[in-house]
Amino acid sequence: MSVSWKKNCKAYLEDLIPYEPGKPIEDVAREWGLEAASIIKLASNENPLGPSPKAREAMRLALEKSHLYPDGGGYHLREGIARKFGLAISNIILGNGSNEVILFLGQAFLQEGDEILCSRHAFAVYPIMATMYGARTIEVADPDFAHDIRAMVAAITLRTKLLFITSPNNPTGTLVPEADLRYALENVPPHIIVVLDEAYCEFLDNPPPSIDWMRQYPNLILLRTFSKIQGLAGLRIGYGIAQEPLITLLQKVRQPFNANLVAQAGALAGLLDDDHQQKTKAITDLGRTLLQDSFRKMNLEFVPSFANFVMVRVGGPGAGKRVFLELQKKGIIVRDMTSYGLSEWIRVSIGTPDQNRRFLDSLPQVL
Numbered sequence: 001m002s003v004s005w006k007k008n009c010k011a012y013l014e015d016l017i018p019y020e021p022g023k024p025i026e027d028v029a030r031e032w033g034l035e036a037a038s039i040i041k042l043a044s045n046e047n048p049l050g051p052s053p054k055a056r057e058a059m060r061l062a063l064e065k066s067h068l069y070p071d072g073g074g075y076h077l078r079e080g081i082a083r084k085f086g087l088a089i090s091n092i093i094l095g096n097g098s099n100e101v102i103l104f105l106g107q108a109f110l111q112e113g114d115e116i117l118c119s120r121h122a123f124a125v126y127p128i129m130a131t132m133y134g135a136r137t138i139e140v141a142d143p144d145f146a147h148d149i150r151a152m153v154a155a156i157t158l159r160t161k162l163l164f165i166t167s168p169n170n171p172t173g174t175l176v177p178e179a180d181l182r183y184a185l186e187n188v189p190p191h192i193i194v195v196l197d198e199a200y201c202e203f204l205d206n207p208p209p210s211i212d213w214m215r216q217y218p219n220l221i222l223l224r225t226f227s228k229i230q231g232l233a234g235l236r237i238g239y240g241i242a243q244e245p246l247i248t249l250l251q252k253v254r255q256p257f258n259a260n261l262v263a264q265a266g267a268l269a270g271l272l273d274d275d276h277q278q279k280t281k282a283i284t285d286l287g288r289t290l291l292q293d294s295f296r297k298m299n300l301e302f303v304p305s306f307a308n309f310v311m312v313r314v315g316g317p318g319a320g321k322r323v324f325l326e327l328q329k330k331g332i333i334v335r336d337m338t339s340y341g342l343s344e345w346i347r348v349s350i351g352t353p354d355q356n357r358r359f360l361d362s363l364p365q366v367l
C-alpha cells in the first residue's frame with residue numbers, strides 16, 4: 001500500500017501508459033494453443049521477406065566478434081549512411097531503433113511543463129516520451145487522418161519545444177504533402193525543433209527532398225530506421241540526420257554503446273543492398289493494391305496508405321478489438337487500434353502474397 005519511495009519518484013510518471021506493442025507470435029501460440037509456425041504477424045509493419053541476405057551474412061560474421069564492445073562512435077555505419085546520402089558523418093546519430101533518437105530529443109530539450117506537438121493519430125511513442133520528461137503532448141486534430149500542418153503551426157506556444165511530423169504517418173498511412181512540409185519549415189520558429197519522422201519514406205515513389213531541407217534548416221532532424229524496409233526490427237537500429245550542432249548535442253545524451261555490434265554490421269550491409277529494398281517495395285506495392293481493392297469490394301472503409309500497412313474500419317465501436325481477437329484464434333495477428341482511440345479500426349501490415357491472401361480469406365469470416 002504505502003510505498004515510501006513514491007514521494008520521491010517523478011510524480012508525472014503516474015500518467016504514463018506504457019507502449020502497447022504488436023503481439024508476439026510466441027504469445028499467441030501459447031494463449032491459443034497454436035503452432036508458432038502456423039501464425040502470421042501482420043501487426044508491426046515488419047518486412048515479410050526478412051533481412052537482406054547480405055545483412056544476414058554480415059551479422060553471422062559479426063557474431064564472432066561479440067565478445068568485443070561495439071564501435072561506440074558507429075564509424076562504419078555512419079560513414080555508410082553519410083556516403084549513401086551525400087552527407088558528413090557528423091550529420092548522423094545512431095539509435096537503438098529510431099525510438100531511441102526520439103528519447104534523445106526528449107532528454108536534450110524537454111523539462112517539466114514543456115510541450116510537444118504532434119498530429120492526433122500519430123506514433124504512440126511521442127506522447128510517451130513527453131510524459132517521461134514531464135512535458136505535455138498537444139495533439140492537433142487530423143481531418144481525414146491527415147496532418148493539419150497549418151493548425152499544428154498555429155498551436156505553437158511559448159512552451160513548445162518539439163514539433164513532430166510523421167510522413168508517411170503511422171498508424172494512419174497518410175502522407176504529408178511536400179508543400180505542407182515546406183510550410184512547416186518556413187513557419188516554425190527556429191528555436192523549435194521540427195522532427196520529421198521518415199520511418200516509411202523508402203516506400204514512397206517520390207520521397208520529398210528532406211535531406212536538402214536538413215542542410216537549409218538548423219532546427220530540422222530527420223528520423224530513419226532499419227526496422228521497416230530493411231527488415232532489421234529485431235536488431236534495434238535507427239538514426240537521425242541533422243546539422244552538426246544538433247547531432248553533437250544529441251550525442252551527449254546517449255549511452256556510450258547504444259548501437260550494438262551485430263546491428264551495426266547488419267545495418268551497414270543491408271543499407272547497401274538496393275536489390276532487397278526494391279524487392280520489398282515491389283511486394284509492398286502489390287500487397288497494398290490487393291488489400292485496398294479487396295476492402296473496397298467488401299465495402300470496408302480504409303485510409304489510402306503510402307506505407308507498408310493499411311488502416312481499415314471493421315465495424316462499430318469495439319469492433320477492432322473483437323476482429324483482432326477472432327483473427328488471432330485463426331493464427332493471424334493484426335493491430336487493434338483501440339489504444340489510439342480508434343476502436344472501430346484495425347491496422348494490418350502488408351505481408352507476402354500468401355499472408356495477404358490468408359488475411360483476406362479470414363477477414364469476412366470474423367466481421
Ligand SMILES: *Cc1c(COP(=O)(O)O)cnc(C)c1O
Pocket residue numbers: 045096097098099100123166169170197199224225226227228233236237238
Ligand atoms: C516503426 C516506427 C519507427 C521506428 O522504430 P524503431 O525504433 O526504429 O524500430 C519510428 N517512427 C515511426 C512512426 C514508426 O512507425
